[in-house]
Amino acid sequence: MIVMKFGGTSVKDVAAVRRLAGIVGREKRPRVVVVSALSKVTDALIETGRLAETGDANGAREAVRALHRRHVDMAALVSLPPRRAELLAATDALFADLEAIVRALAVVEEVSPRSADTIAAFGELASSRIVAAALEDAGVSSRVVDARSVLVTDAAHGAAQPDRAATDERLLSLVKPLVDDGVVPVLGGFIGATAGGLTTTLGRGGSDYSAALFGAGLAAEEIQIWTDVDGMLTADPRVVEAPRVVPRISFDEASELAYFGAKVLHPSTILPAVRLGIPVRILNSHRPEAEGTLIAREGAADAEGPAAIACKRGVTRIDIASSRMLMAYGFLRRVFEVFERFRTPVDVVTTSEVSVSVTIDDRRALDGIVAELRGFADVSCEDGMAIVCAVGERLRGDAQLATRILGALEGLPLAMVSQGGSRTNITVVLPDALAKQAMESLHRRFFEKEPATSGATA
Ligand code: ADP
Ligand code: ASP
Ligand code: MG
Numbered sequence: 001m002i003v004m005k006f007g008g009t010s011v012k013d014v015a016a017v018r019r020l021a022g023i024v025g026r027e028k029r030p031r032v033v034v035v036s037a038l039s040k041v042t043d044a045l046i047e048t049g050r051l052a053e054t055g056d057a058n059g060a061r062e063a064v065r066a067l068h069r070r071h072v073d074m075a076a077l078v079s080l081p082p083r084r085a086e087l088l089a090a091t092d093a094l095f096a097d098l099e100a101i102v103r104a105l106a107v108v109e110e111v112s113p114r115s116a117d118t119i120a121a122f123g124e125l126a127s128s129r130i131v132a133a134a135l136e137d138a139g140v141s142s143r144v145v146d147a148r149s150v151l152v153t154d155a156a157h158g159a160a161q162p163d164r165a166a167t168d169e170r171l172l173s174l175v176k177p178l179v180d181d182g183v184v185p186v187l188g189g190f191i192g193a194t195a196g197g198l199t200t201t202l203g204r205g206g207s208d209y210s211a212a213l214f215g216a217g218l219a220a221e222e223i224q225i226w227t228d229v230d231g232m233l234t235a236d237p238r239v240v241e242a243p244r245v246v247p248r249i250s251f252d253e254a255s256e257l258a259y260f261g262a263k264v265l266h267p268s269t270i271l272p273a274v275r276l277g278i279p280v281r282i283l284n285s286h287r288p289e290a291e292g293t294l295i296a297r298e299g300a301a302d303a304e305g306p307a308a309i310a311c312k313r314g315v316t317r318i319d320i321a322s323s324r325m326l327m328a329y330g331f332l333r334r335v336f337e338v339f340e341r342f343r344t345p346v347d348v349v350t351t352s353e354v355s356v357s358v359t360i361d362d363r364r365a366l367d368g369i370v371a372e373l374r375g376f377a378d379v380s381c382e383d384g385m386a387i388v389c390a391v392g393e394r395l396r397g398d399a400q401l402a403t404r405i406l407g408a409l410e411g412l413p414l415a416m417v418s419q420g421g422s423r424t425n426i427t428v429v430l431p432d433a434l435a436k437q438a439m440e441s442l443h444r445r446f447f448e449k450e451p452a453t454s455g456a457t458a
Pocket of ligand 1: 261
């Protein structure tokens with residue numbers, strides 16, 4: 001059995017869902033389908049909650065109605081009149097509920113994390129019904145299963161953690177029997193519920209997590225993540241012109257890349273599957289014939305250079321120099337305690353005898369952080385920096401690779417350079433305005449020896 005997860009871009013409109021139905025229909029293995037909300041819908045739902053919170057009842061209502069219309073338009077997918085009427089009735093009912101909830105919240109001008117989850121869940125509740133109806137219409141026997149009755153989580157609204165044992169039990173009692181009967185269950189990703197039945201969400205991009213949890217619980221032979229690019233690419237297609245597909249990548253490499261901006265998926269979310277050795281494949285729903293990327297415990301054995309490069313833009317560098325001549329022990333602890341108190345994660349760290357430099361991405365607490373650090377150190381900050389990193393297991397075994405990577409960046413003003421103990425990445429920090437140039441130089445050096453074989457989106 002396999003799990004097929006379709007991201008927001010793969011369900012964004014009638015044409016996309018038709019493609020999805022074709023892909024699921026051609027697959028002959030027993031399968032479970034997991035879907036995201038139609039693209040941008042989760043953003044719109046979150047914005048609707050914000051409008052309600054400010055008491056803008058009219059704005060919130062209009063936002064719900066616009067979403068309702070977008071979902072009603074999707075019913076054009078279904079040709080059989082009674083089935084279309086059924087989908088429309090279910091869609092109308094969902095959005096009537098949502099409108100009532102939002103109206104009530106706008107009156108009290110308060111949206112708790114619990115209410116925010118209730119609102120955000122409507123995207124996947126609606127998309128899963130649409131996809132199940134479209135599959136039926138395409139002749140694939142399928143049934144929508146409310147993911148909230150399957151994915152049991154704690155009550156950490158907005159970033160709920162699954163109760164694996166309880167979820168596995170529900171998978172075996174509610175989902176597996178359908179698969180055994182030759183029916184394709186369709187579940188919304190991203191959403192779950194507490195044991196007491198309160199709706200929760202796993203955090204943004206959480207549908208990948210749902211797919212991994214379902215795949216692990218059902219002992220799937222493969223998990224497919226269908227998206228709008230050919231797989232994990234050697235660089236972000238929005239930064240580098242013609243990135244190539246990475247055919248195979250290790251879980252650790254994919255994790256590092258995701259952390260530094262290659263957000264095709266959040267690898268930590270596929271950890272449940274990787275731990276069990278279930279291969280995860282990233283595939284392009286626009287070009288189903290493309291090979292995609294396989295994420296497995298081990299990466300490509302024949303990799304010559306880095307597996308891929310990534311960048312994270314718009315970060316701030318903070319230089320913290322000990323006011324005394326040399327760095328006393330305890331200095332680093334005091335520095336990092338400040339970041340901890342302000343709940344601000346640090347991305348890259350480099351140290352020298354007298355100073356430590358860090359980058360942060362979240363500037364909200366910057367003034368407070370700097371004020372506290374100035375109590376015991378000289379501090380200077382620089383906005384508009386970028387992190388560029390090259391990732392590859394090969395860095396561990398090939399002593400020259402780090403030098404070759406830095407060589408490709410010759411002439412660029414590197415403000416920080418770091419190679420971690422795990423030695424699967426080389427990370428540099430430089431002015432954001434030069435990030436694209438740095439990415440392009442690295443890409444040319446390591447990935448463009450032969451003409452690129454396949455582009456990004458079809
Ligand atoms: P989905 O809606 O399917 O979940 P996402 O937007 O979450 O899709 O992820 C796919 C997007 O990730 C691609 O459209 C691409 O722009 C972006 N991306 C960034 N870096 C990379 C990379 N290295 N490889 C592939 N995609 C990347
Ligand atoms: N719809 C959710 C989001 O946009 C979950 C997902 O698509 O993975 O964050
Ligand atoms: Mg995604």
